[in-house]
Amino acid sequence: MVTQEEIEQAHDRIRPYIHRTPVLTNQTLNSLTGAEIYFKCENFQKVGAFKARGGVNAVLQIVQNKEAESLTTHSSGNHAQALAYAARKVGLHAYIIMPRTAPQVKKDAVRGYGAQVIECEPTLEAREEGVQKIIRNKGAILVHPFDNDRIIAGQATAAKELFEDIDITLEALITPVGGGGLLSGTSLSARYFSPTTQVFAGEPEGAADAIYSVKSGTVQKPEFIRTIADGLLTTLSERTLAIIRKHVAEIFLVSDEEIKQAMKLIWERMKIVVEPSSAVVLAVVIRHKELFTGKRVGIILSGGNVDLSKLPF
Amino acid sequence: MVTQEEIEQAHDRIRPYIHRTPVLTNQTLNSLTGAEIYFKCENFQKVGAFKARGGVNAVLQIVQNKEAESLTTHSSGNHAQALAYAARKVGLHAYIIMPRTAPQVKKDAVRGYGAQVIECEPTLEAREEGVQKIIRNKGAILVHPFDNDRIIAGQATAAKELFEDIDITLEALITPVGGGGLLSGTSLSARYFSPTTQVFAGEPEGAADAIYSVKSGTVQKPEFIRTIADGLLTTLSERTLAIIRKHVAEIFLVSDEEIKQAMKLIWERMKIVVEPSSAVVLAVVIRHKELFTGKRVGIILSGGNVDLSKLPF
Numbered sequence: 326m327v328t329q330e331e332i333e334q335a336h337d338r339i340r341p342y343i344h345r346t347p348v349l350t351n352q353t354l355n356s357l358t359g360a361e362i363y364f365k366c367e368n369f370q371k372v373g374a375f376k377a378r379g380g381v382n383a384v385l386q387i388v389q390n391k392e393a394e395s396l397t398t399h400s401s402g403n404h405a406q407a408l409a410y411a412a413r414k415v416g417l418h419a420y421i422i423m424p425r426t427a428p429q430v431k432k433d434a435v436r437g438y439g440a441q442v443i444e445c446e447p448t449l450e451a452r453e454e455g456v457q458k459i460i461r462n463k464g465a466i467l468v469h470p471f472d473n474d475r476i477i478a479g480q481a482t483a484a485k486e487l488f489e490d491i492d493i494t495l496e497a498l499i500t501p502v503g504g505g506g507l508l509s510g511t512s513l514s515a516r517y518f519s520p521t522t523q524v525f526a527g528e529p530e531g532a533a534d535a536i537y538s539v540k541s542g543t544v545q546k547p548e549f550i551r552t553i554a555d556g557l558l559t560t561l562s563e564r565t566l567a568i569i570r571k572h573v574a575e576i577f578l579v580s581d582e583e584i585k586q587a588m589k590l591i592w593e594r595m596k597i598v599v600e601p602s603s604a605v606v607l608a609v610v611i612r613h614k615e616l617f618t619g620k621r622v623g624i625i626l627s628g629g630n631v632d633l634s635k636l637p638f
Numbered sequence: 639m640v641t642q643e644e645i646e647q648a649h650d651r652i653r654p655y656i657h658r659t660p661v662l663t664n665q666t667l668n669s670l671t672g673a674e675i676y677f678k679c680e681n682f683q684k685v686g687a688f689k690a691r692g693g694v695n696a697v698l699q700i701v702q703n704k705e706a707e708s709l710t711t712h713s714s715g716n717h718a719q720a721l722a723y724a725a726r727k728v729g730l731h732a733y734i735i736m737p738r739t740a741p742q743v744k745k746d747a748v749r750g751y752g753a754q755v756i757e758c759e760p761t762l763e764a765r766e767e768g769v770q771k772i773i774r775n776k777g778a779i780l781v782h783p784f785d786n787d788r789i790i791a792g793q794a795t796a797a798k799e800l801f802e803d804i805d806i807t808l809e810a811l812i813t814p815v816g817g818g819g820l821l822s823g824t825s826l827s828a829r830y831f832s833p834t835t836q837v838f839a840g841e842p843e844g845a846a847d848a849i850y851s852v853k854s855g856t857v858q859k860p861e862f863i864r865t866i867a868d869g870l871l872t873t874l875s876e877r878t879l880a881i882i883r884k885h886v887a888e889i890f891l892v893s894d895e896e897i898k899q900a901m902k903l904i905w906e907r908m909k910i911v912v913e914p915s916s917a918v919v920l921a922v923v924i925r926h927k928e929l930f931t932g933k934r935v936g937i938i939l940s941g942g943n944v945d946l947s948k949l950p951f
Contacts, residue, residue, distance in 0.1 A: 347660070368909045430906070589946060593743070596681045596911040596942035629909035633902060638946040 326568065327478045327510070329517040335478040336485060339381040342414055346370050346483075348490050353594045358610050359618030363495065365487040368599045368629025372406040372434070374556075375483050375507055375627050376470075380407030381414070382479030383468045388415045393466035395420065397459040399445075399452035402431035403556060403628050404470040409440030420465055422455035424448075428555070428632040449559075471506030472562035481510030487623050488519045495522045498623035501605040502526040502535045502576060503557035505565030507627060512572035522623070523574045527609035529554045529584060535561050536576040539569060553581050553637055556602035556628065579608040585637045587611060591626075598629045601637070639881065640791045640823070642830040648791040649798060652694040655727055659683050659796075661803050666907045671923050672931030676808065678800040681912050681942025685719040685747070687869075688796050688820055688940050689783075693720030694727070695792030696781045701728045706779035708733065710772040712758075712765035715744040716869060716941050717783040722753030733778055735768035737761075741868070741945040762872075784819030785875035794823030800936050801832045808835045811936040814918040815839040815848045815889060816870035818878030820940060825885035835936070836887045840922035842867045842897060849889040851879050866894050866950055869915035869941065892921040898950045900924060904939075911942045914950070 349364045367375035387393060395418035398408050405421040412419035419440035423432060424447035435442050443459070445451040459465050470476065484498060498515055502508045512524040528535050531552030537545040538561050546560055561569065569576075579587075588604035591597060603626040610617050610624070662677045680688035700706060711721055712735035725732035732753035736745060737760035748755050756772070758764040772778050783789065797811060811828055815821045825837040841848050844865030850858040851874050859873055874882065882889075892900075901917035904910060916939040923930050923937070 373909060592911050592946060596686060598905050598909040598911060633905060633949070633951040636946070636949060636951070638949070 327474050327481065327513055331474070331478045332481045332485060332514060332517065335382045335475070336482040338385050339378055339479060339482065342381045342411070343371050343377050344369060345486055348487060349595060351595050354590065354607070358614055360610055360620050360622045362610065363487065363491055363621070363623045364595070365483055365623060365625045366597065367483055368597060368603060368626050372403065372410045373628055373630040374403035374407065375480055375625065376403040376407035377410060378482050379476035379479030379506060380404065380411040380468070383473060383475040384408065384411035384415055384417060386475055387466060388417065393464065394418065395463055395465040396468050397422065397456055397463070397465040398468050398470060399423070399456050400470050401427050401555060401558065403630060405435045405440070406431065406438060408468055409435045409438035413439045420459045420463060422452050422459070424452065428635070430632045431630060434630070470559070471504035472564050476506050477510045477513070477565070479510070480507045481514040483507070483625055484511040484514035485518055487625070488514070493621055494519060495623040496620040497525060497617060498522050499525045499527060499606045499609055500625045501554070501557055501602050501627055502528050503602070504559040505535060505561045505569055507625065508573060509565045509568035511625065512568060516572055524572060525574055525609065526576045527605040528576050528578055529557055529605060530578045530580050532558050533578055535569070536578060538566055539573070539576060542570065554584055554601040554605055556600060557605065577609045577613060579605055579612055583608040583612055589638060598631060599626050600628050600631045603627045603629070640787050640794065640826055644787070644791045645794045645798060645827060645830065648695045648788070649795040651698050652691055652792060652795065655694045655724070656684050656690050657682060658799055661800060662908060664908050667903065667920070671927055673923055673933050673935045675923065676800065676804055676934070676936045677908070678796055678936060678938045679910065680796055681910060681916060681939050685716065685723045686941055686943040687716035687720065688793055688938065689716040689720035690723060691795050692789035692792030692819060693717065693724040693781070696786060696788040697721065697724035697728055697730060699788055700779060701730065706777065707731065708776055708778040709781050710735065710769055710776070710778040711781050711783060712736070712769050713783055714740050714868060714871065716943060718748045718753070719744065719751060721781055722748045722751035726752045733772045733776060735765050735772070737765065741948070743945045744943060747943070783872070784817035785877050789819050790823045790826070790878070792823070793820045794827040796820070796938055797824040797827035798831055800938070801827070806934055807832060808936040809933040810838060810930060811835050812838045812840060812919045812922055813938045814867070814870055814915050814940055815841050816915070817872040818848060818874045818882055820938065821886060822878045822881035824938065825881060829885055837885060838887055838922070839889045840918040841889055841891055842870055842918060843891045843893050845871050846891055847873045848882070849891060852883055852886070852889060855883065867897055867914040867918055869913060870918065890922045890926060892918055892925055896921040896925055902951060911944060912939050913941050913944045916940045916942070
């Protein structure tokens, strides 16, 4: 399991390449929820999402240890941009397998960072096959979006900064959960740097796998996938499941309608652009108001990459 | 003309009621324009726009001098919210005359601050008639959106903060221009606090009156009004025209297409919500790249109040 020292080292390593994102508060949203909410704005992060943290941490170590001269991954979006960004910074070549259905704005962004996009069918099988091909043919190293300790240590630094940058102790800290990289990193940061903070997660009803995986103790697939939160479609891995079972207090489901409402509130009231996956967490606080009212609650806004031509409003 | 001391006093007076908004920079937009841009983010201001500054400054003085127990104005949006907000803070009653075509989100916001909204036809005549009626019947005092020294002194504090909060000296500072409250306040702040900074303005082609007013020396009406930048429809007053003629280097026109493109860039790249009127200024820097490239340029993002159900993307 990722240690406190590994998170601290990751933070020192990535610092020159990432933003120390601001923590925002908002009176209207506090009044609405009864909670005192601290928003860690990873939508302002490099590449528009927290994924830059893990990506940079992994790629810097690949270069330092001379593990390969190119890298590859499959990603529906933000992880792809993160690796492309990190690879360019250190002069590695990046091959990114992306489902052809991924938002155009995300494909363009990956290409904009100089990476090579290889499109595939939008199934997990096709994505993994694409990655294996690149590994065989190009000698590239796989950087998995979340089933990777370096990635988890990198993602953990968002919560570490949040703890450092506010004067009070959070009673709760909530992140979205897809593959579990951000959630497991956050829960480890809480354990090491703010042990009285309880960590929770939000998951879309239309991609409900983590909640059942935690209950059953084995990685589950969702019964069905239909959600606006396109960053949260993946299932956990054994690695993230183990951390989440140990350190996360509870996972809450929210509907797409609740996600859209929360997203609209954030855009209208905070005047910031967040993607649906980010809004999942505020949706949790609104739906379970009774649990969070009167509490100091941290929220990690995971990213801000949206296709403006396809808004749900 | 508003003095340096009046701007300094305004700043001290309003400080407890407004946000000291952040100054953001963005590498992508710097690369795109060749300029080094400092965005003063008044979209994060109370009520979502710089208008809170002038509104609070005016209302606090009305209360201190016991000039009236209620106030009124006509406004298509942000000034209305600003006065409603300020009136509530000090316990005055506010009657706001709004064109019935104003965005619903803005009417709702004004009512949300406890003010009484009185709808009228969307003509300047109907708006002014509505205001006169309230003054006669209710004894309310008029707080004009820009033809008012207290308002101008308040709006001037945005530029004052920008000068204080960055380490370098700006070579150019650009605001949008509608009635000219922000522009004249900004140009006076530059004169007093950063005299080597040249002040410019951006105006929509579809509400082009300030540019001709400055050229002719008298307040002109636009030839036609058709623009997405709904905060910039008003003409100058003699008061703002005089200041602008003296202290503003040049006014540039931009098309609605350019405004939309600039707005999309700000949303996508900076991950912040700005209204079309704010985007006018970046559109100027992009259209006149040759003038601003290599320069340190301040931009005042005037506000972030948009109707998310009516986006131009």
